[in-house]
Amino acid sequence: MTMKAVSSGDHFEISTSIVVFRPDRMLLARTLTSLVVASAALNRARKEGAVHLYLIDNGGLPDMSESLSELSRARIGHTLLDGHGNVGYGRGHNLAIAQPLGRYHLILNPDIDMDPDALVRAVEFMSTHPEAGLLTPAVFDDAGQLQYLCRQYPSLIDLFVRGFLPASMRHLFARRLARYEMRAQINGRDTLWDPLIVSGCFMLFRSDVLKRLSGFDPRYFLYFEDYDLSLRAHDVARVAYVPSVRVLHHGGGASRKGVAHIRMFVVSAFKFFNRFGWKWL
Known part of the structure; x- marks a missing residue:
């Protein structure tokens, strides 16, 4: 795979960054295909709707030549950033954030499928609400169930x-979890x-x-970097949960990924x- 240089003179509506480390090739391919479909809808809706992808390889990226060719055929520019090693999730995205960006920049996981109209609806919302600096879908x-990923402190x-209690015991803390996950509001x-x-x-940021x-704060290797960035975002702009923008998430929690992830979760929580x-309570 080759790296396509991007100059400050290039113009696109949305830049997006995806950080990968030994990703599931099929899930990543699905994510890129959903990006193609959503970008095509944006291009039809807005003449300036060009999209550029920064794919950040922290290691172990499989052969994605077919998916990247699909991006090229859809006129989606893409830049592969690699050779830096596994620098962590936030620092990986920061490599892209240091590059020329679009009017909006999308932080995207490699296990997300976007609805075909997700980018159109997101840009429409941001265009009509200039006070919004960060959008979450x-x-x-x-299984088609809504995930409650907005959080209280x-x-x-x-x-x-x-993160760690067996599902069979979580009902004992149902009211606490409902408050934390904002189930009454979302x-x-x-x-x-x-x-x-x-x-x-x-x-999706301006x-x-x-x-x-x-x-992102580079002190987090993995986990809590989004909590940190969310809290800091409130200092400079408004944040909006916009359910007309819909995505499918295939991800899992730290406890389901093994001891190494539990250790990283604890270290990041401490920071x-x-x-x-x-x-505490």
Whole structure:
């Protein structure tokens, strides 16, 4: 795969960055195909609707030549950033954020399928709400159930119950989890302004806001970098949960990914609470 240089003179409506480390090739291919379809809809709706992808390889990227050819046929520019090693999730995205960006920049996970009209609806919302600096969509799981990925400020108990307690025991903490996951406020119909924390699986920023924030805090290797960035985003712009923008998320929690991920989760949680304040109960 070759790297296509991007100059500051290039113009596109949306830039997007996807960080991968030993990704599932089929899931990544699905994500890129959904990007092609959503970009085509944006191009039809807006003459300036060009999209550019930054694919950041932290290691182990399989042969994606077929998917990248699909991007080229759809006139989606793409730049492969590699050779830097596994620098972590946030620092990987920061490599892209340092490049020329579109009017909007989309932080996207490699296990997300966008609805065909997701980018059209997202750009329409941002265009008509200039106070919005960060948009988060309605996220659904493989069974079609809404995922409650907007968050209140977490306590240690919230994190333990949500991330590590067996599902058979979570009903004992149902009211606590409902508060933490904002279940009374989040649904598939109503826009909600200023949820405190939103998921990093799909974060659409105004690029000037993202640049002002200097992207992700590089001190997080994995986990909590989106919590950190969400909280800082409120200092410079408004955040909006927009359920007319819909995506499918195939991801899983840290506890389902093994001991190494649990260790990274704990280390990042410690850094997060040290910065923003500890909340035990």
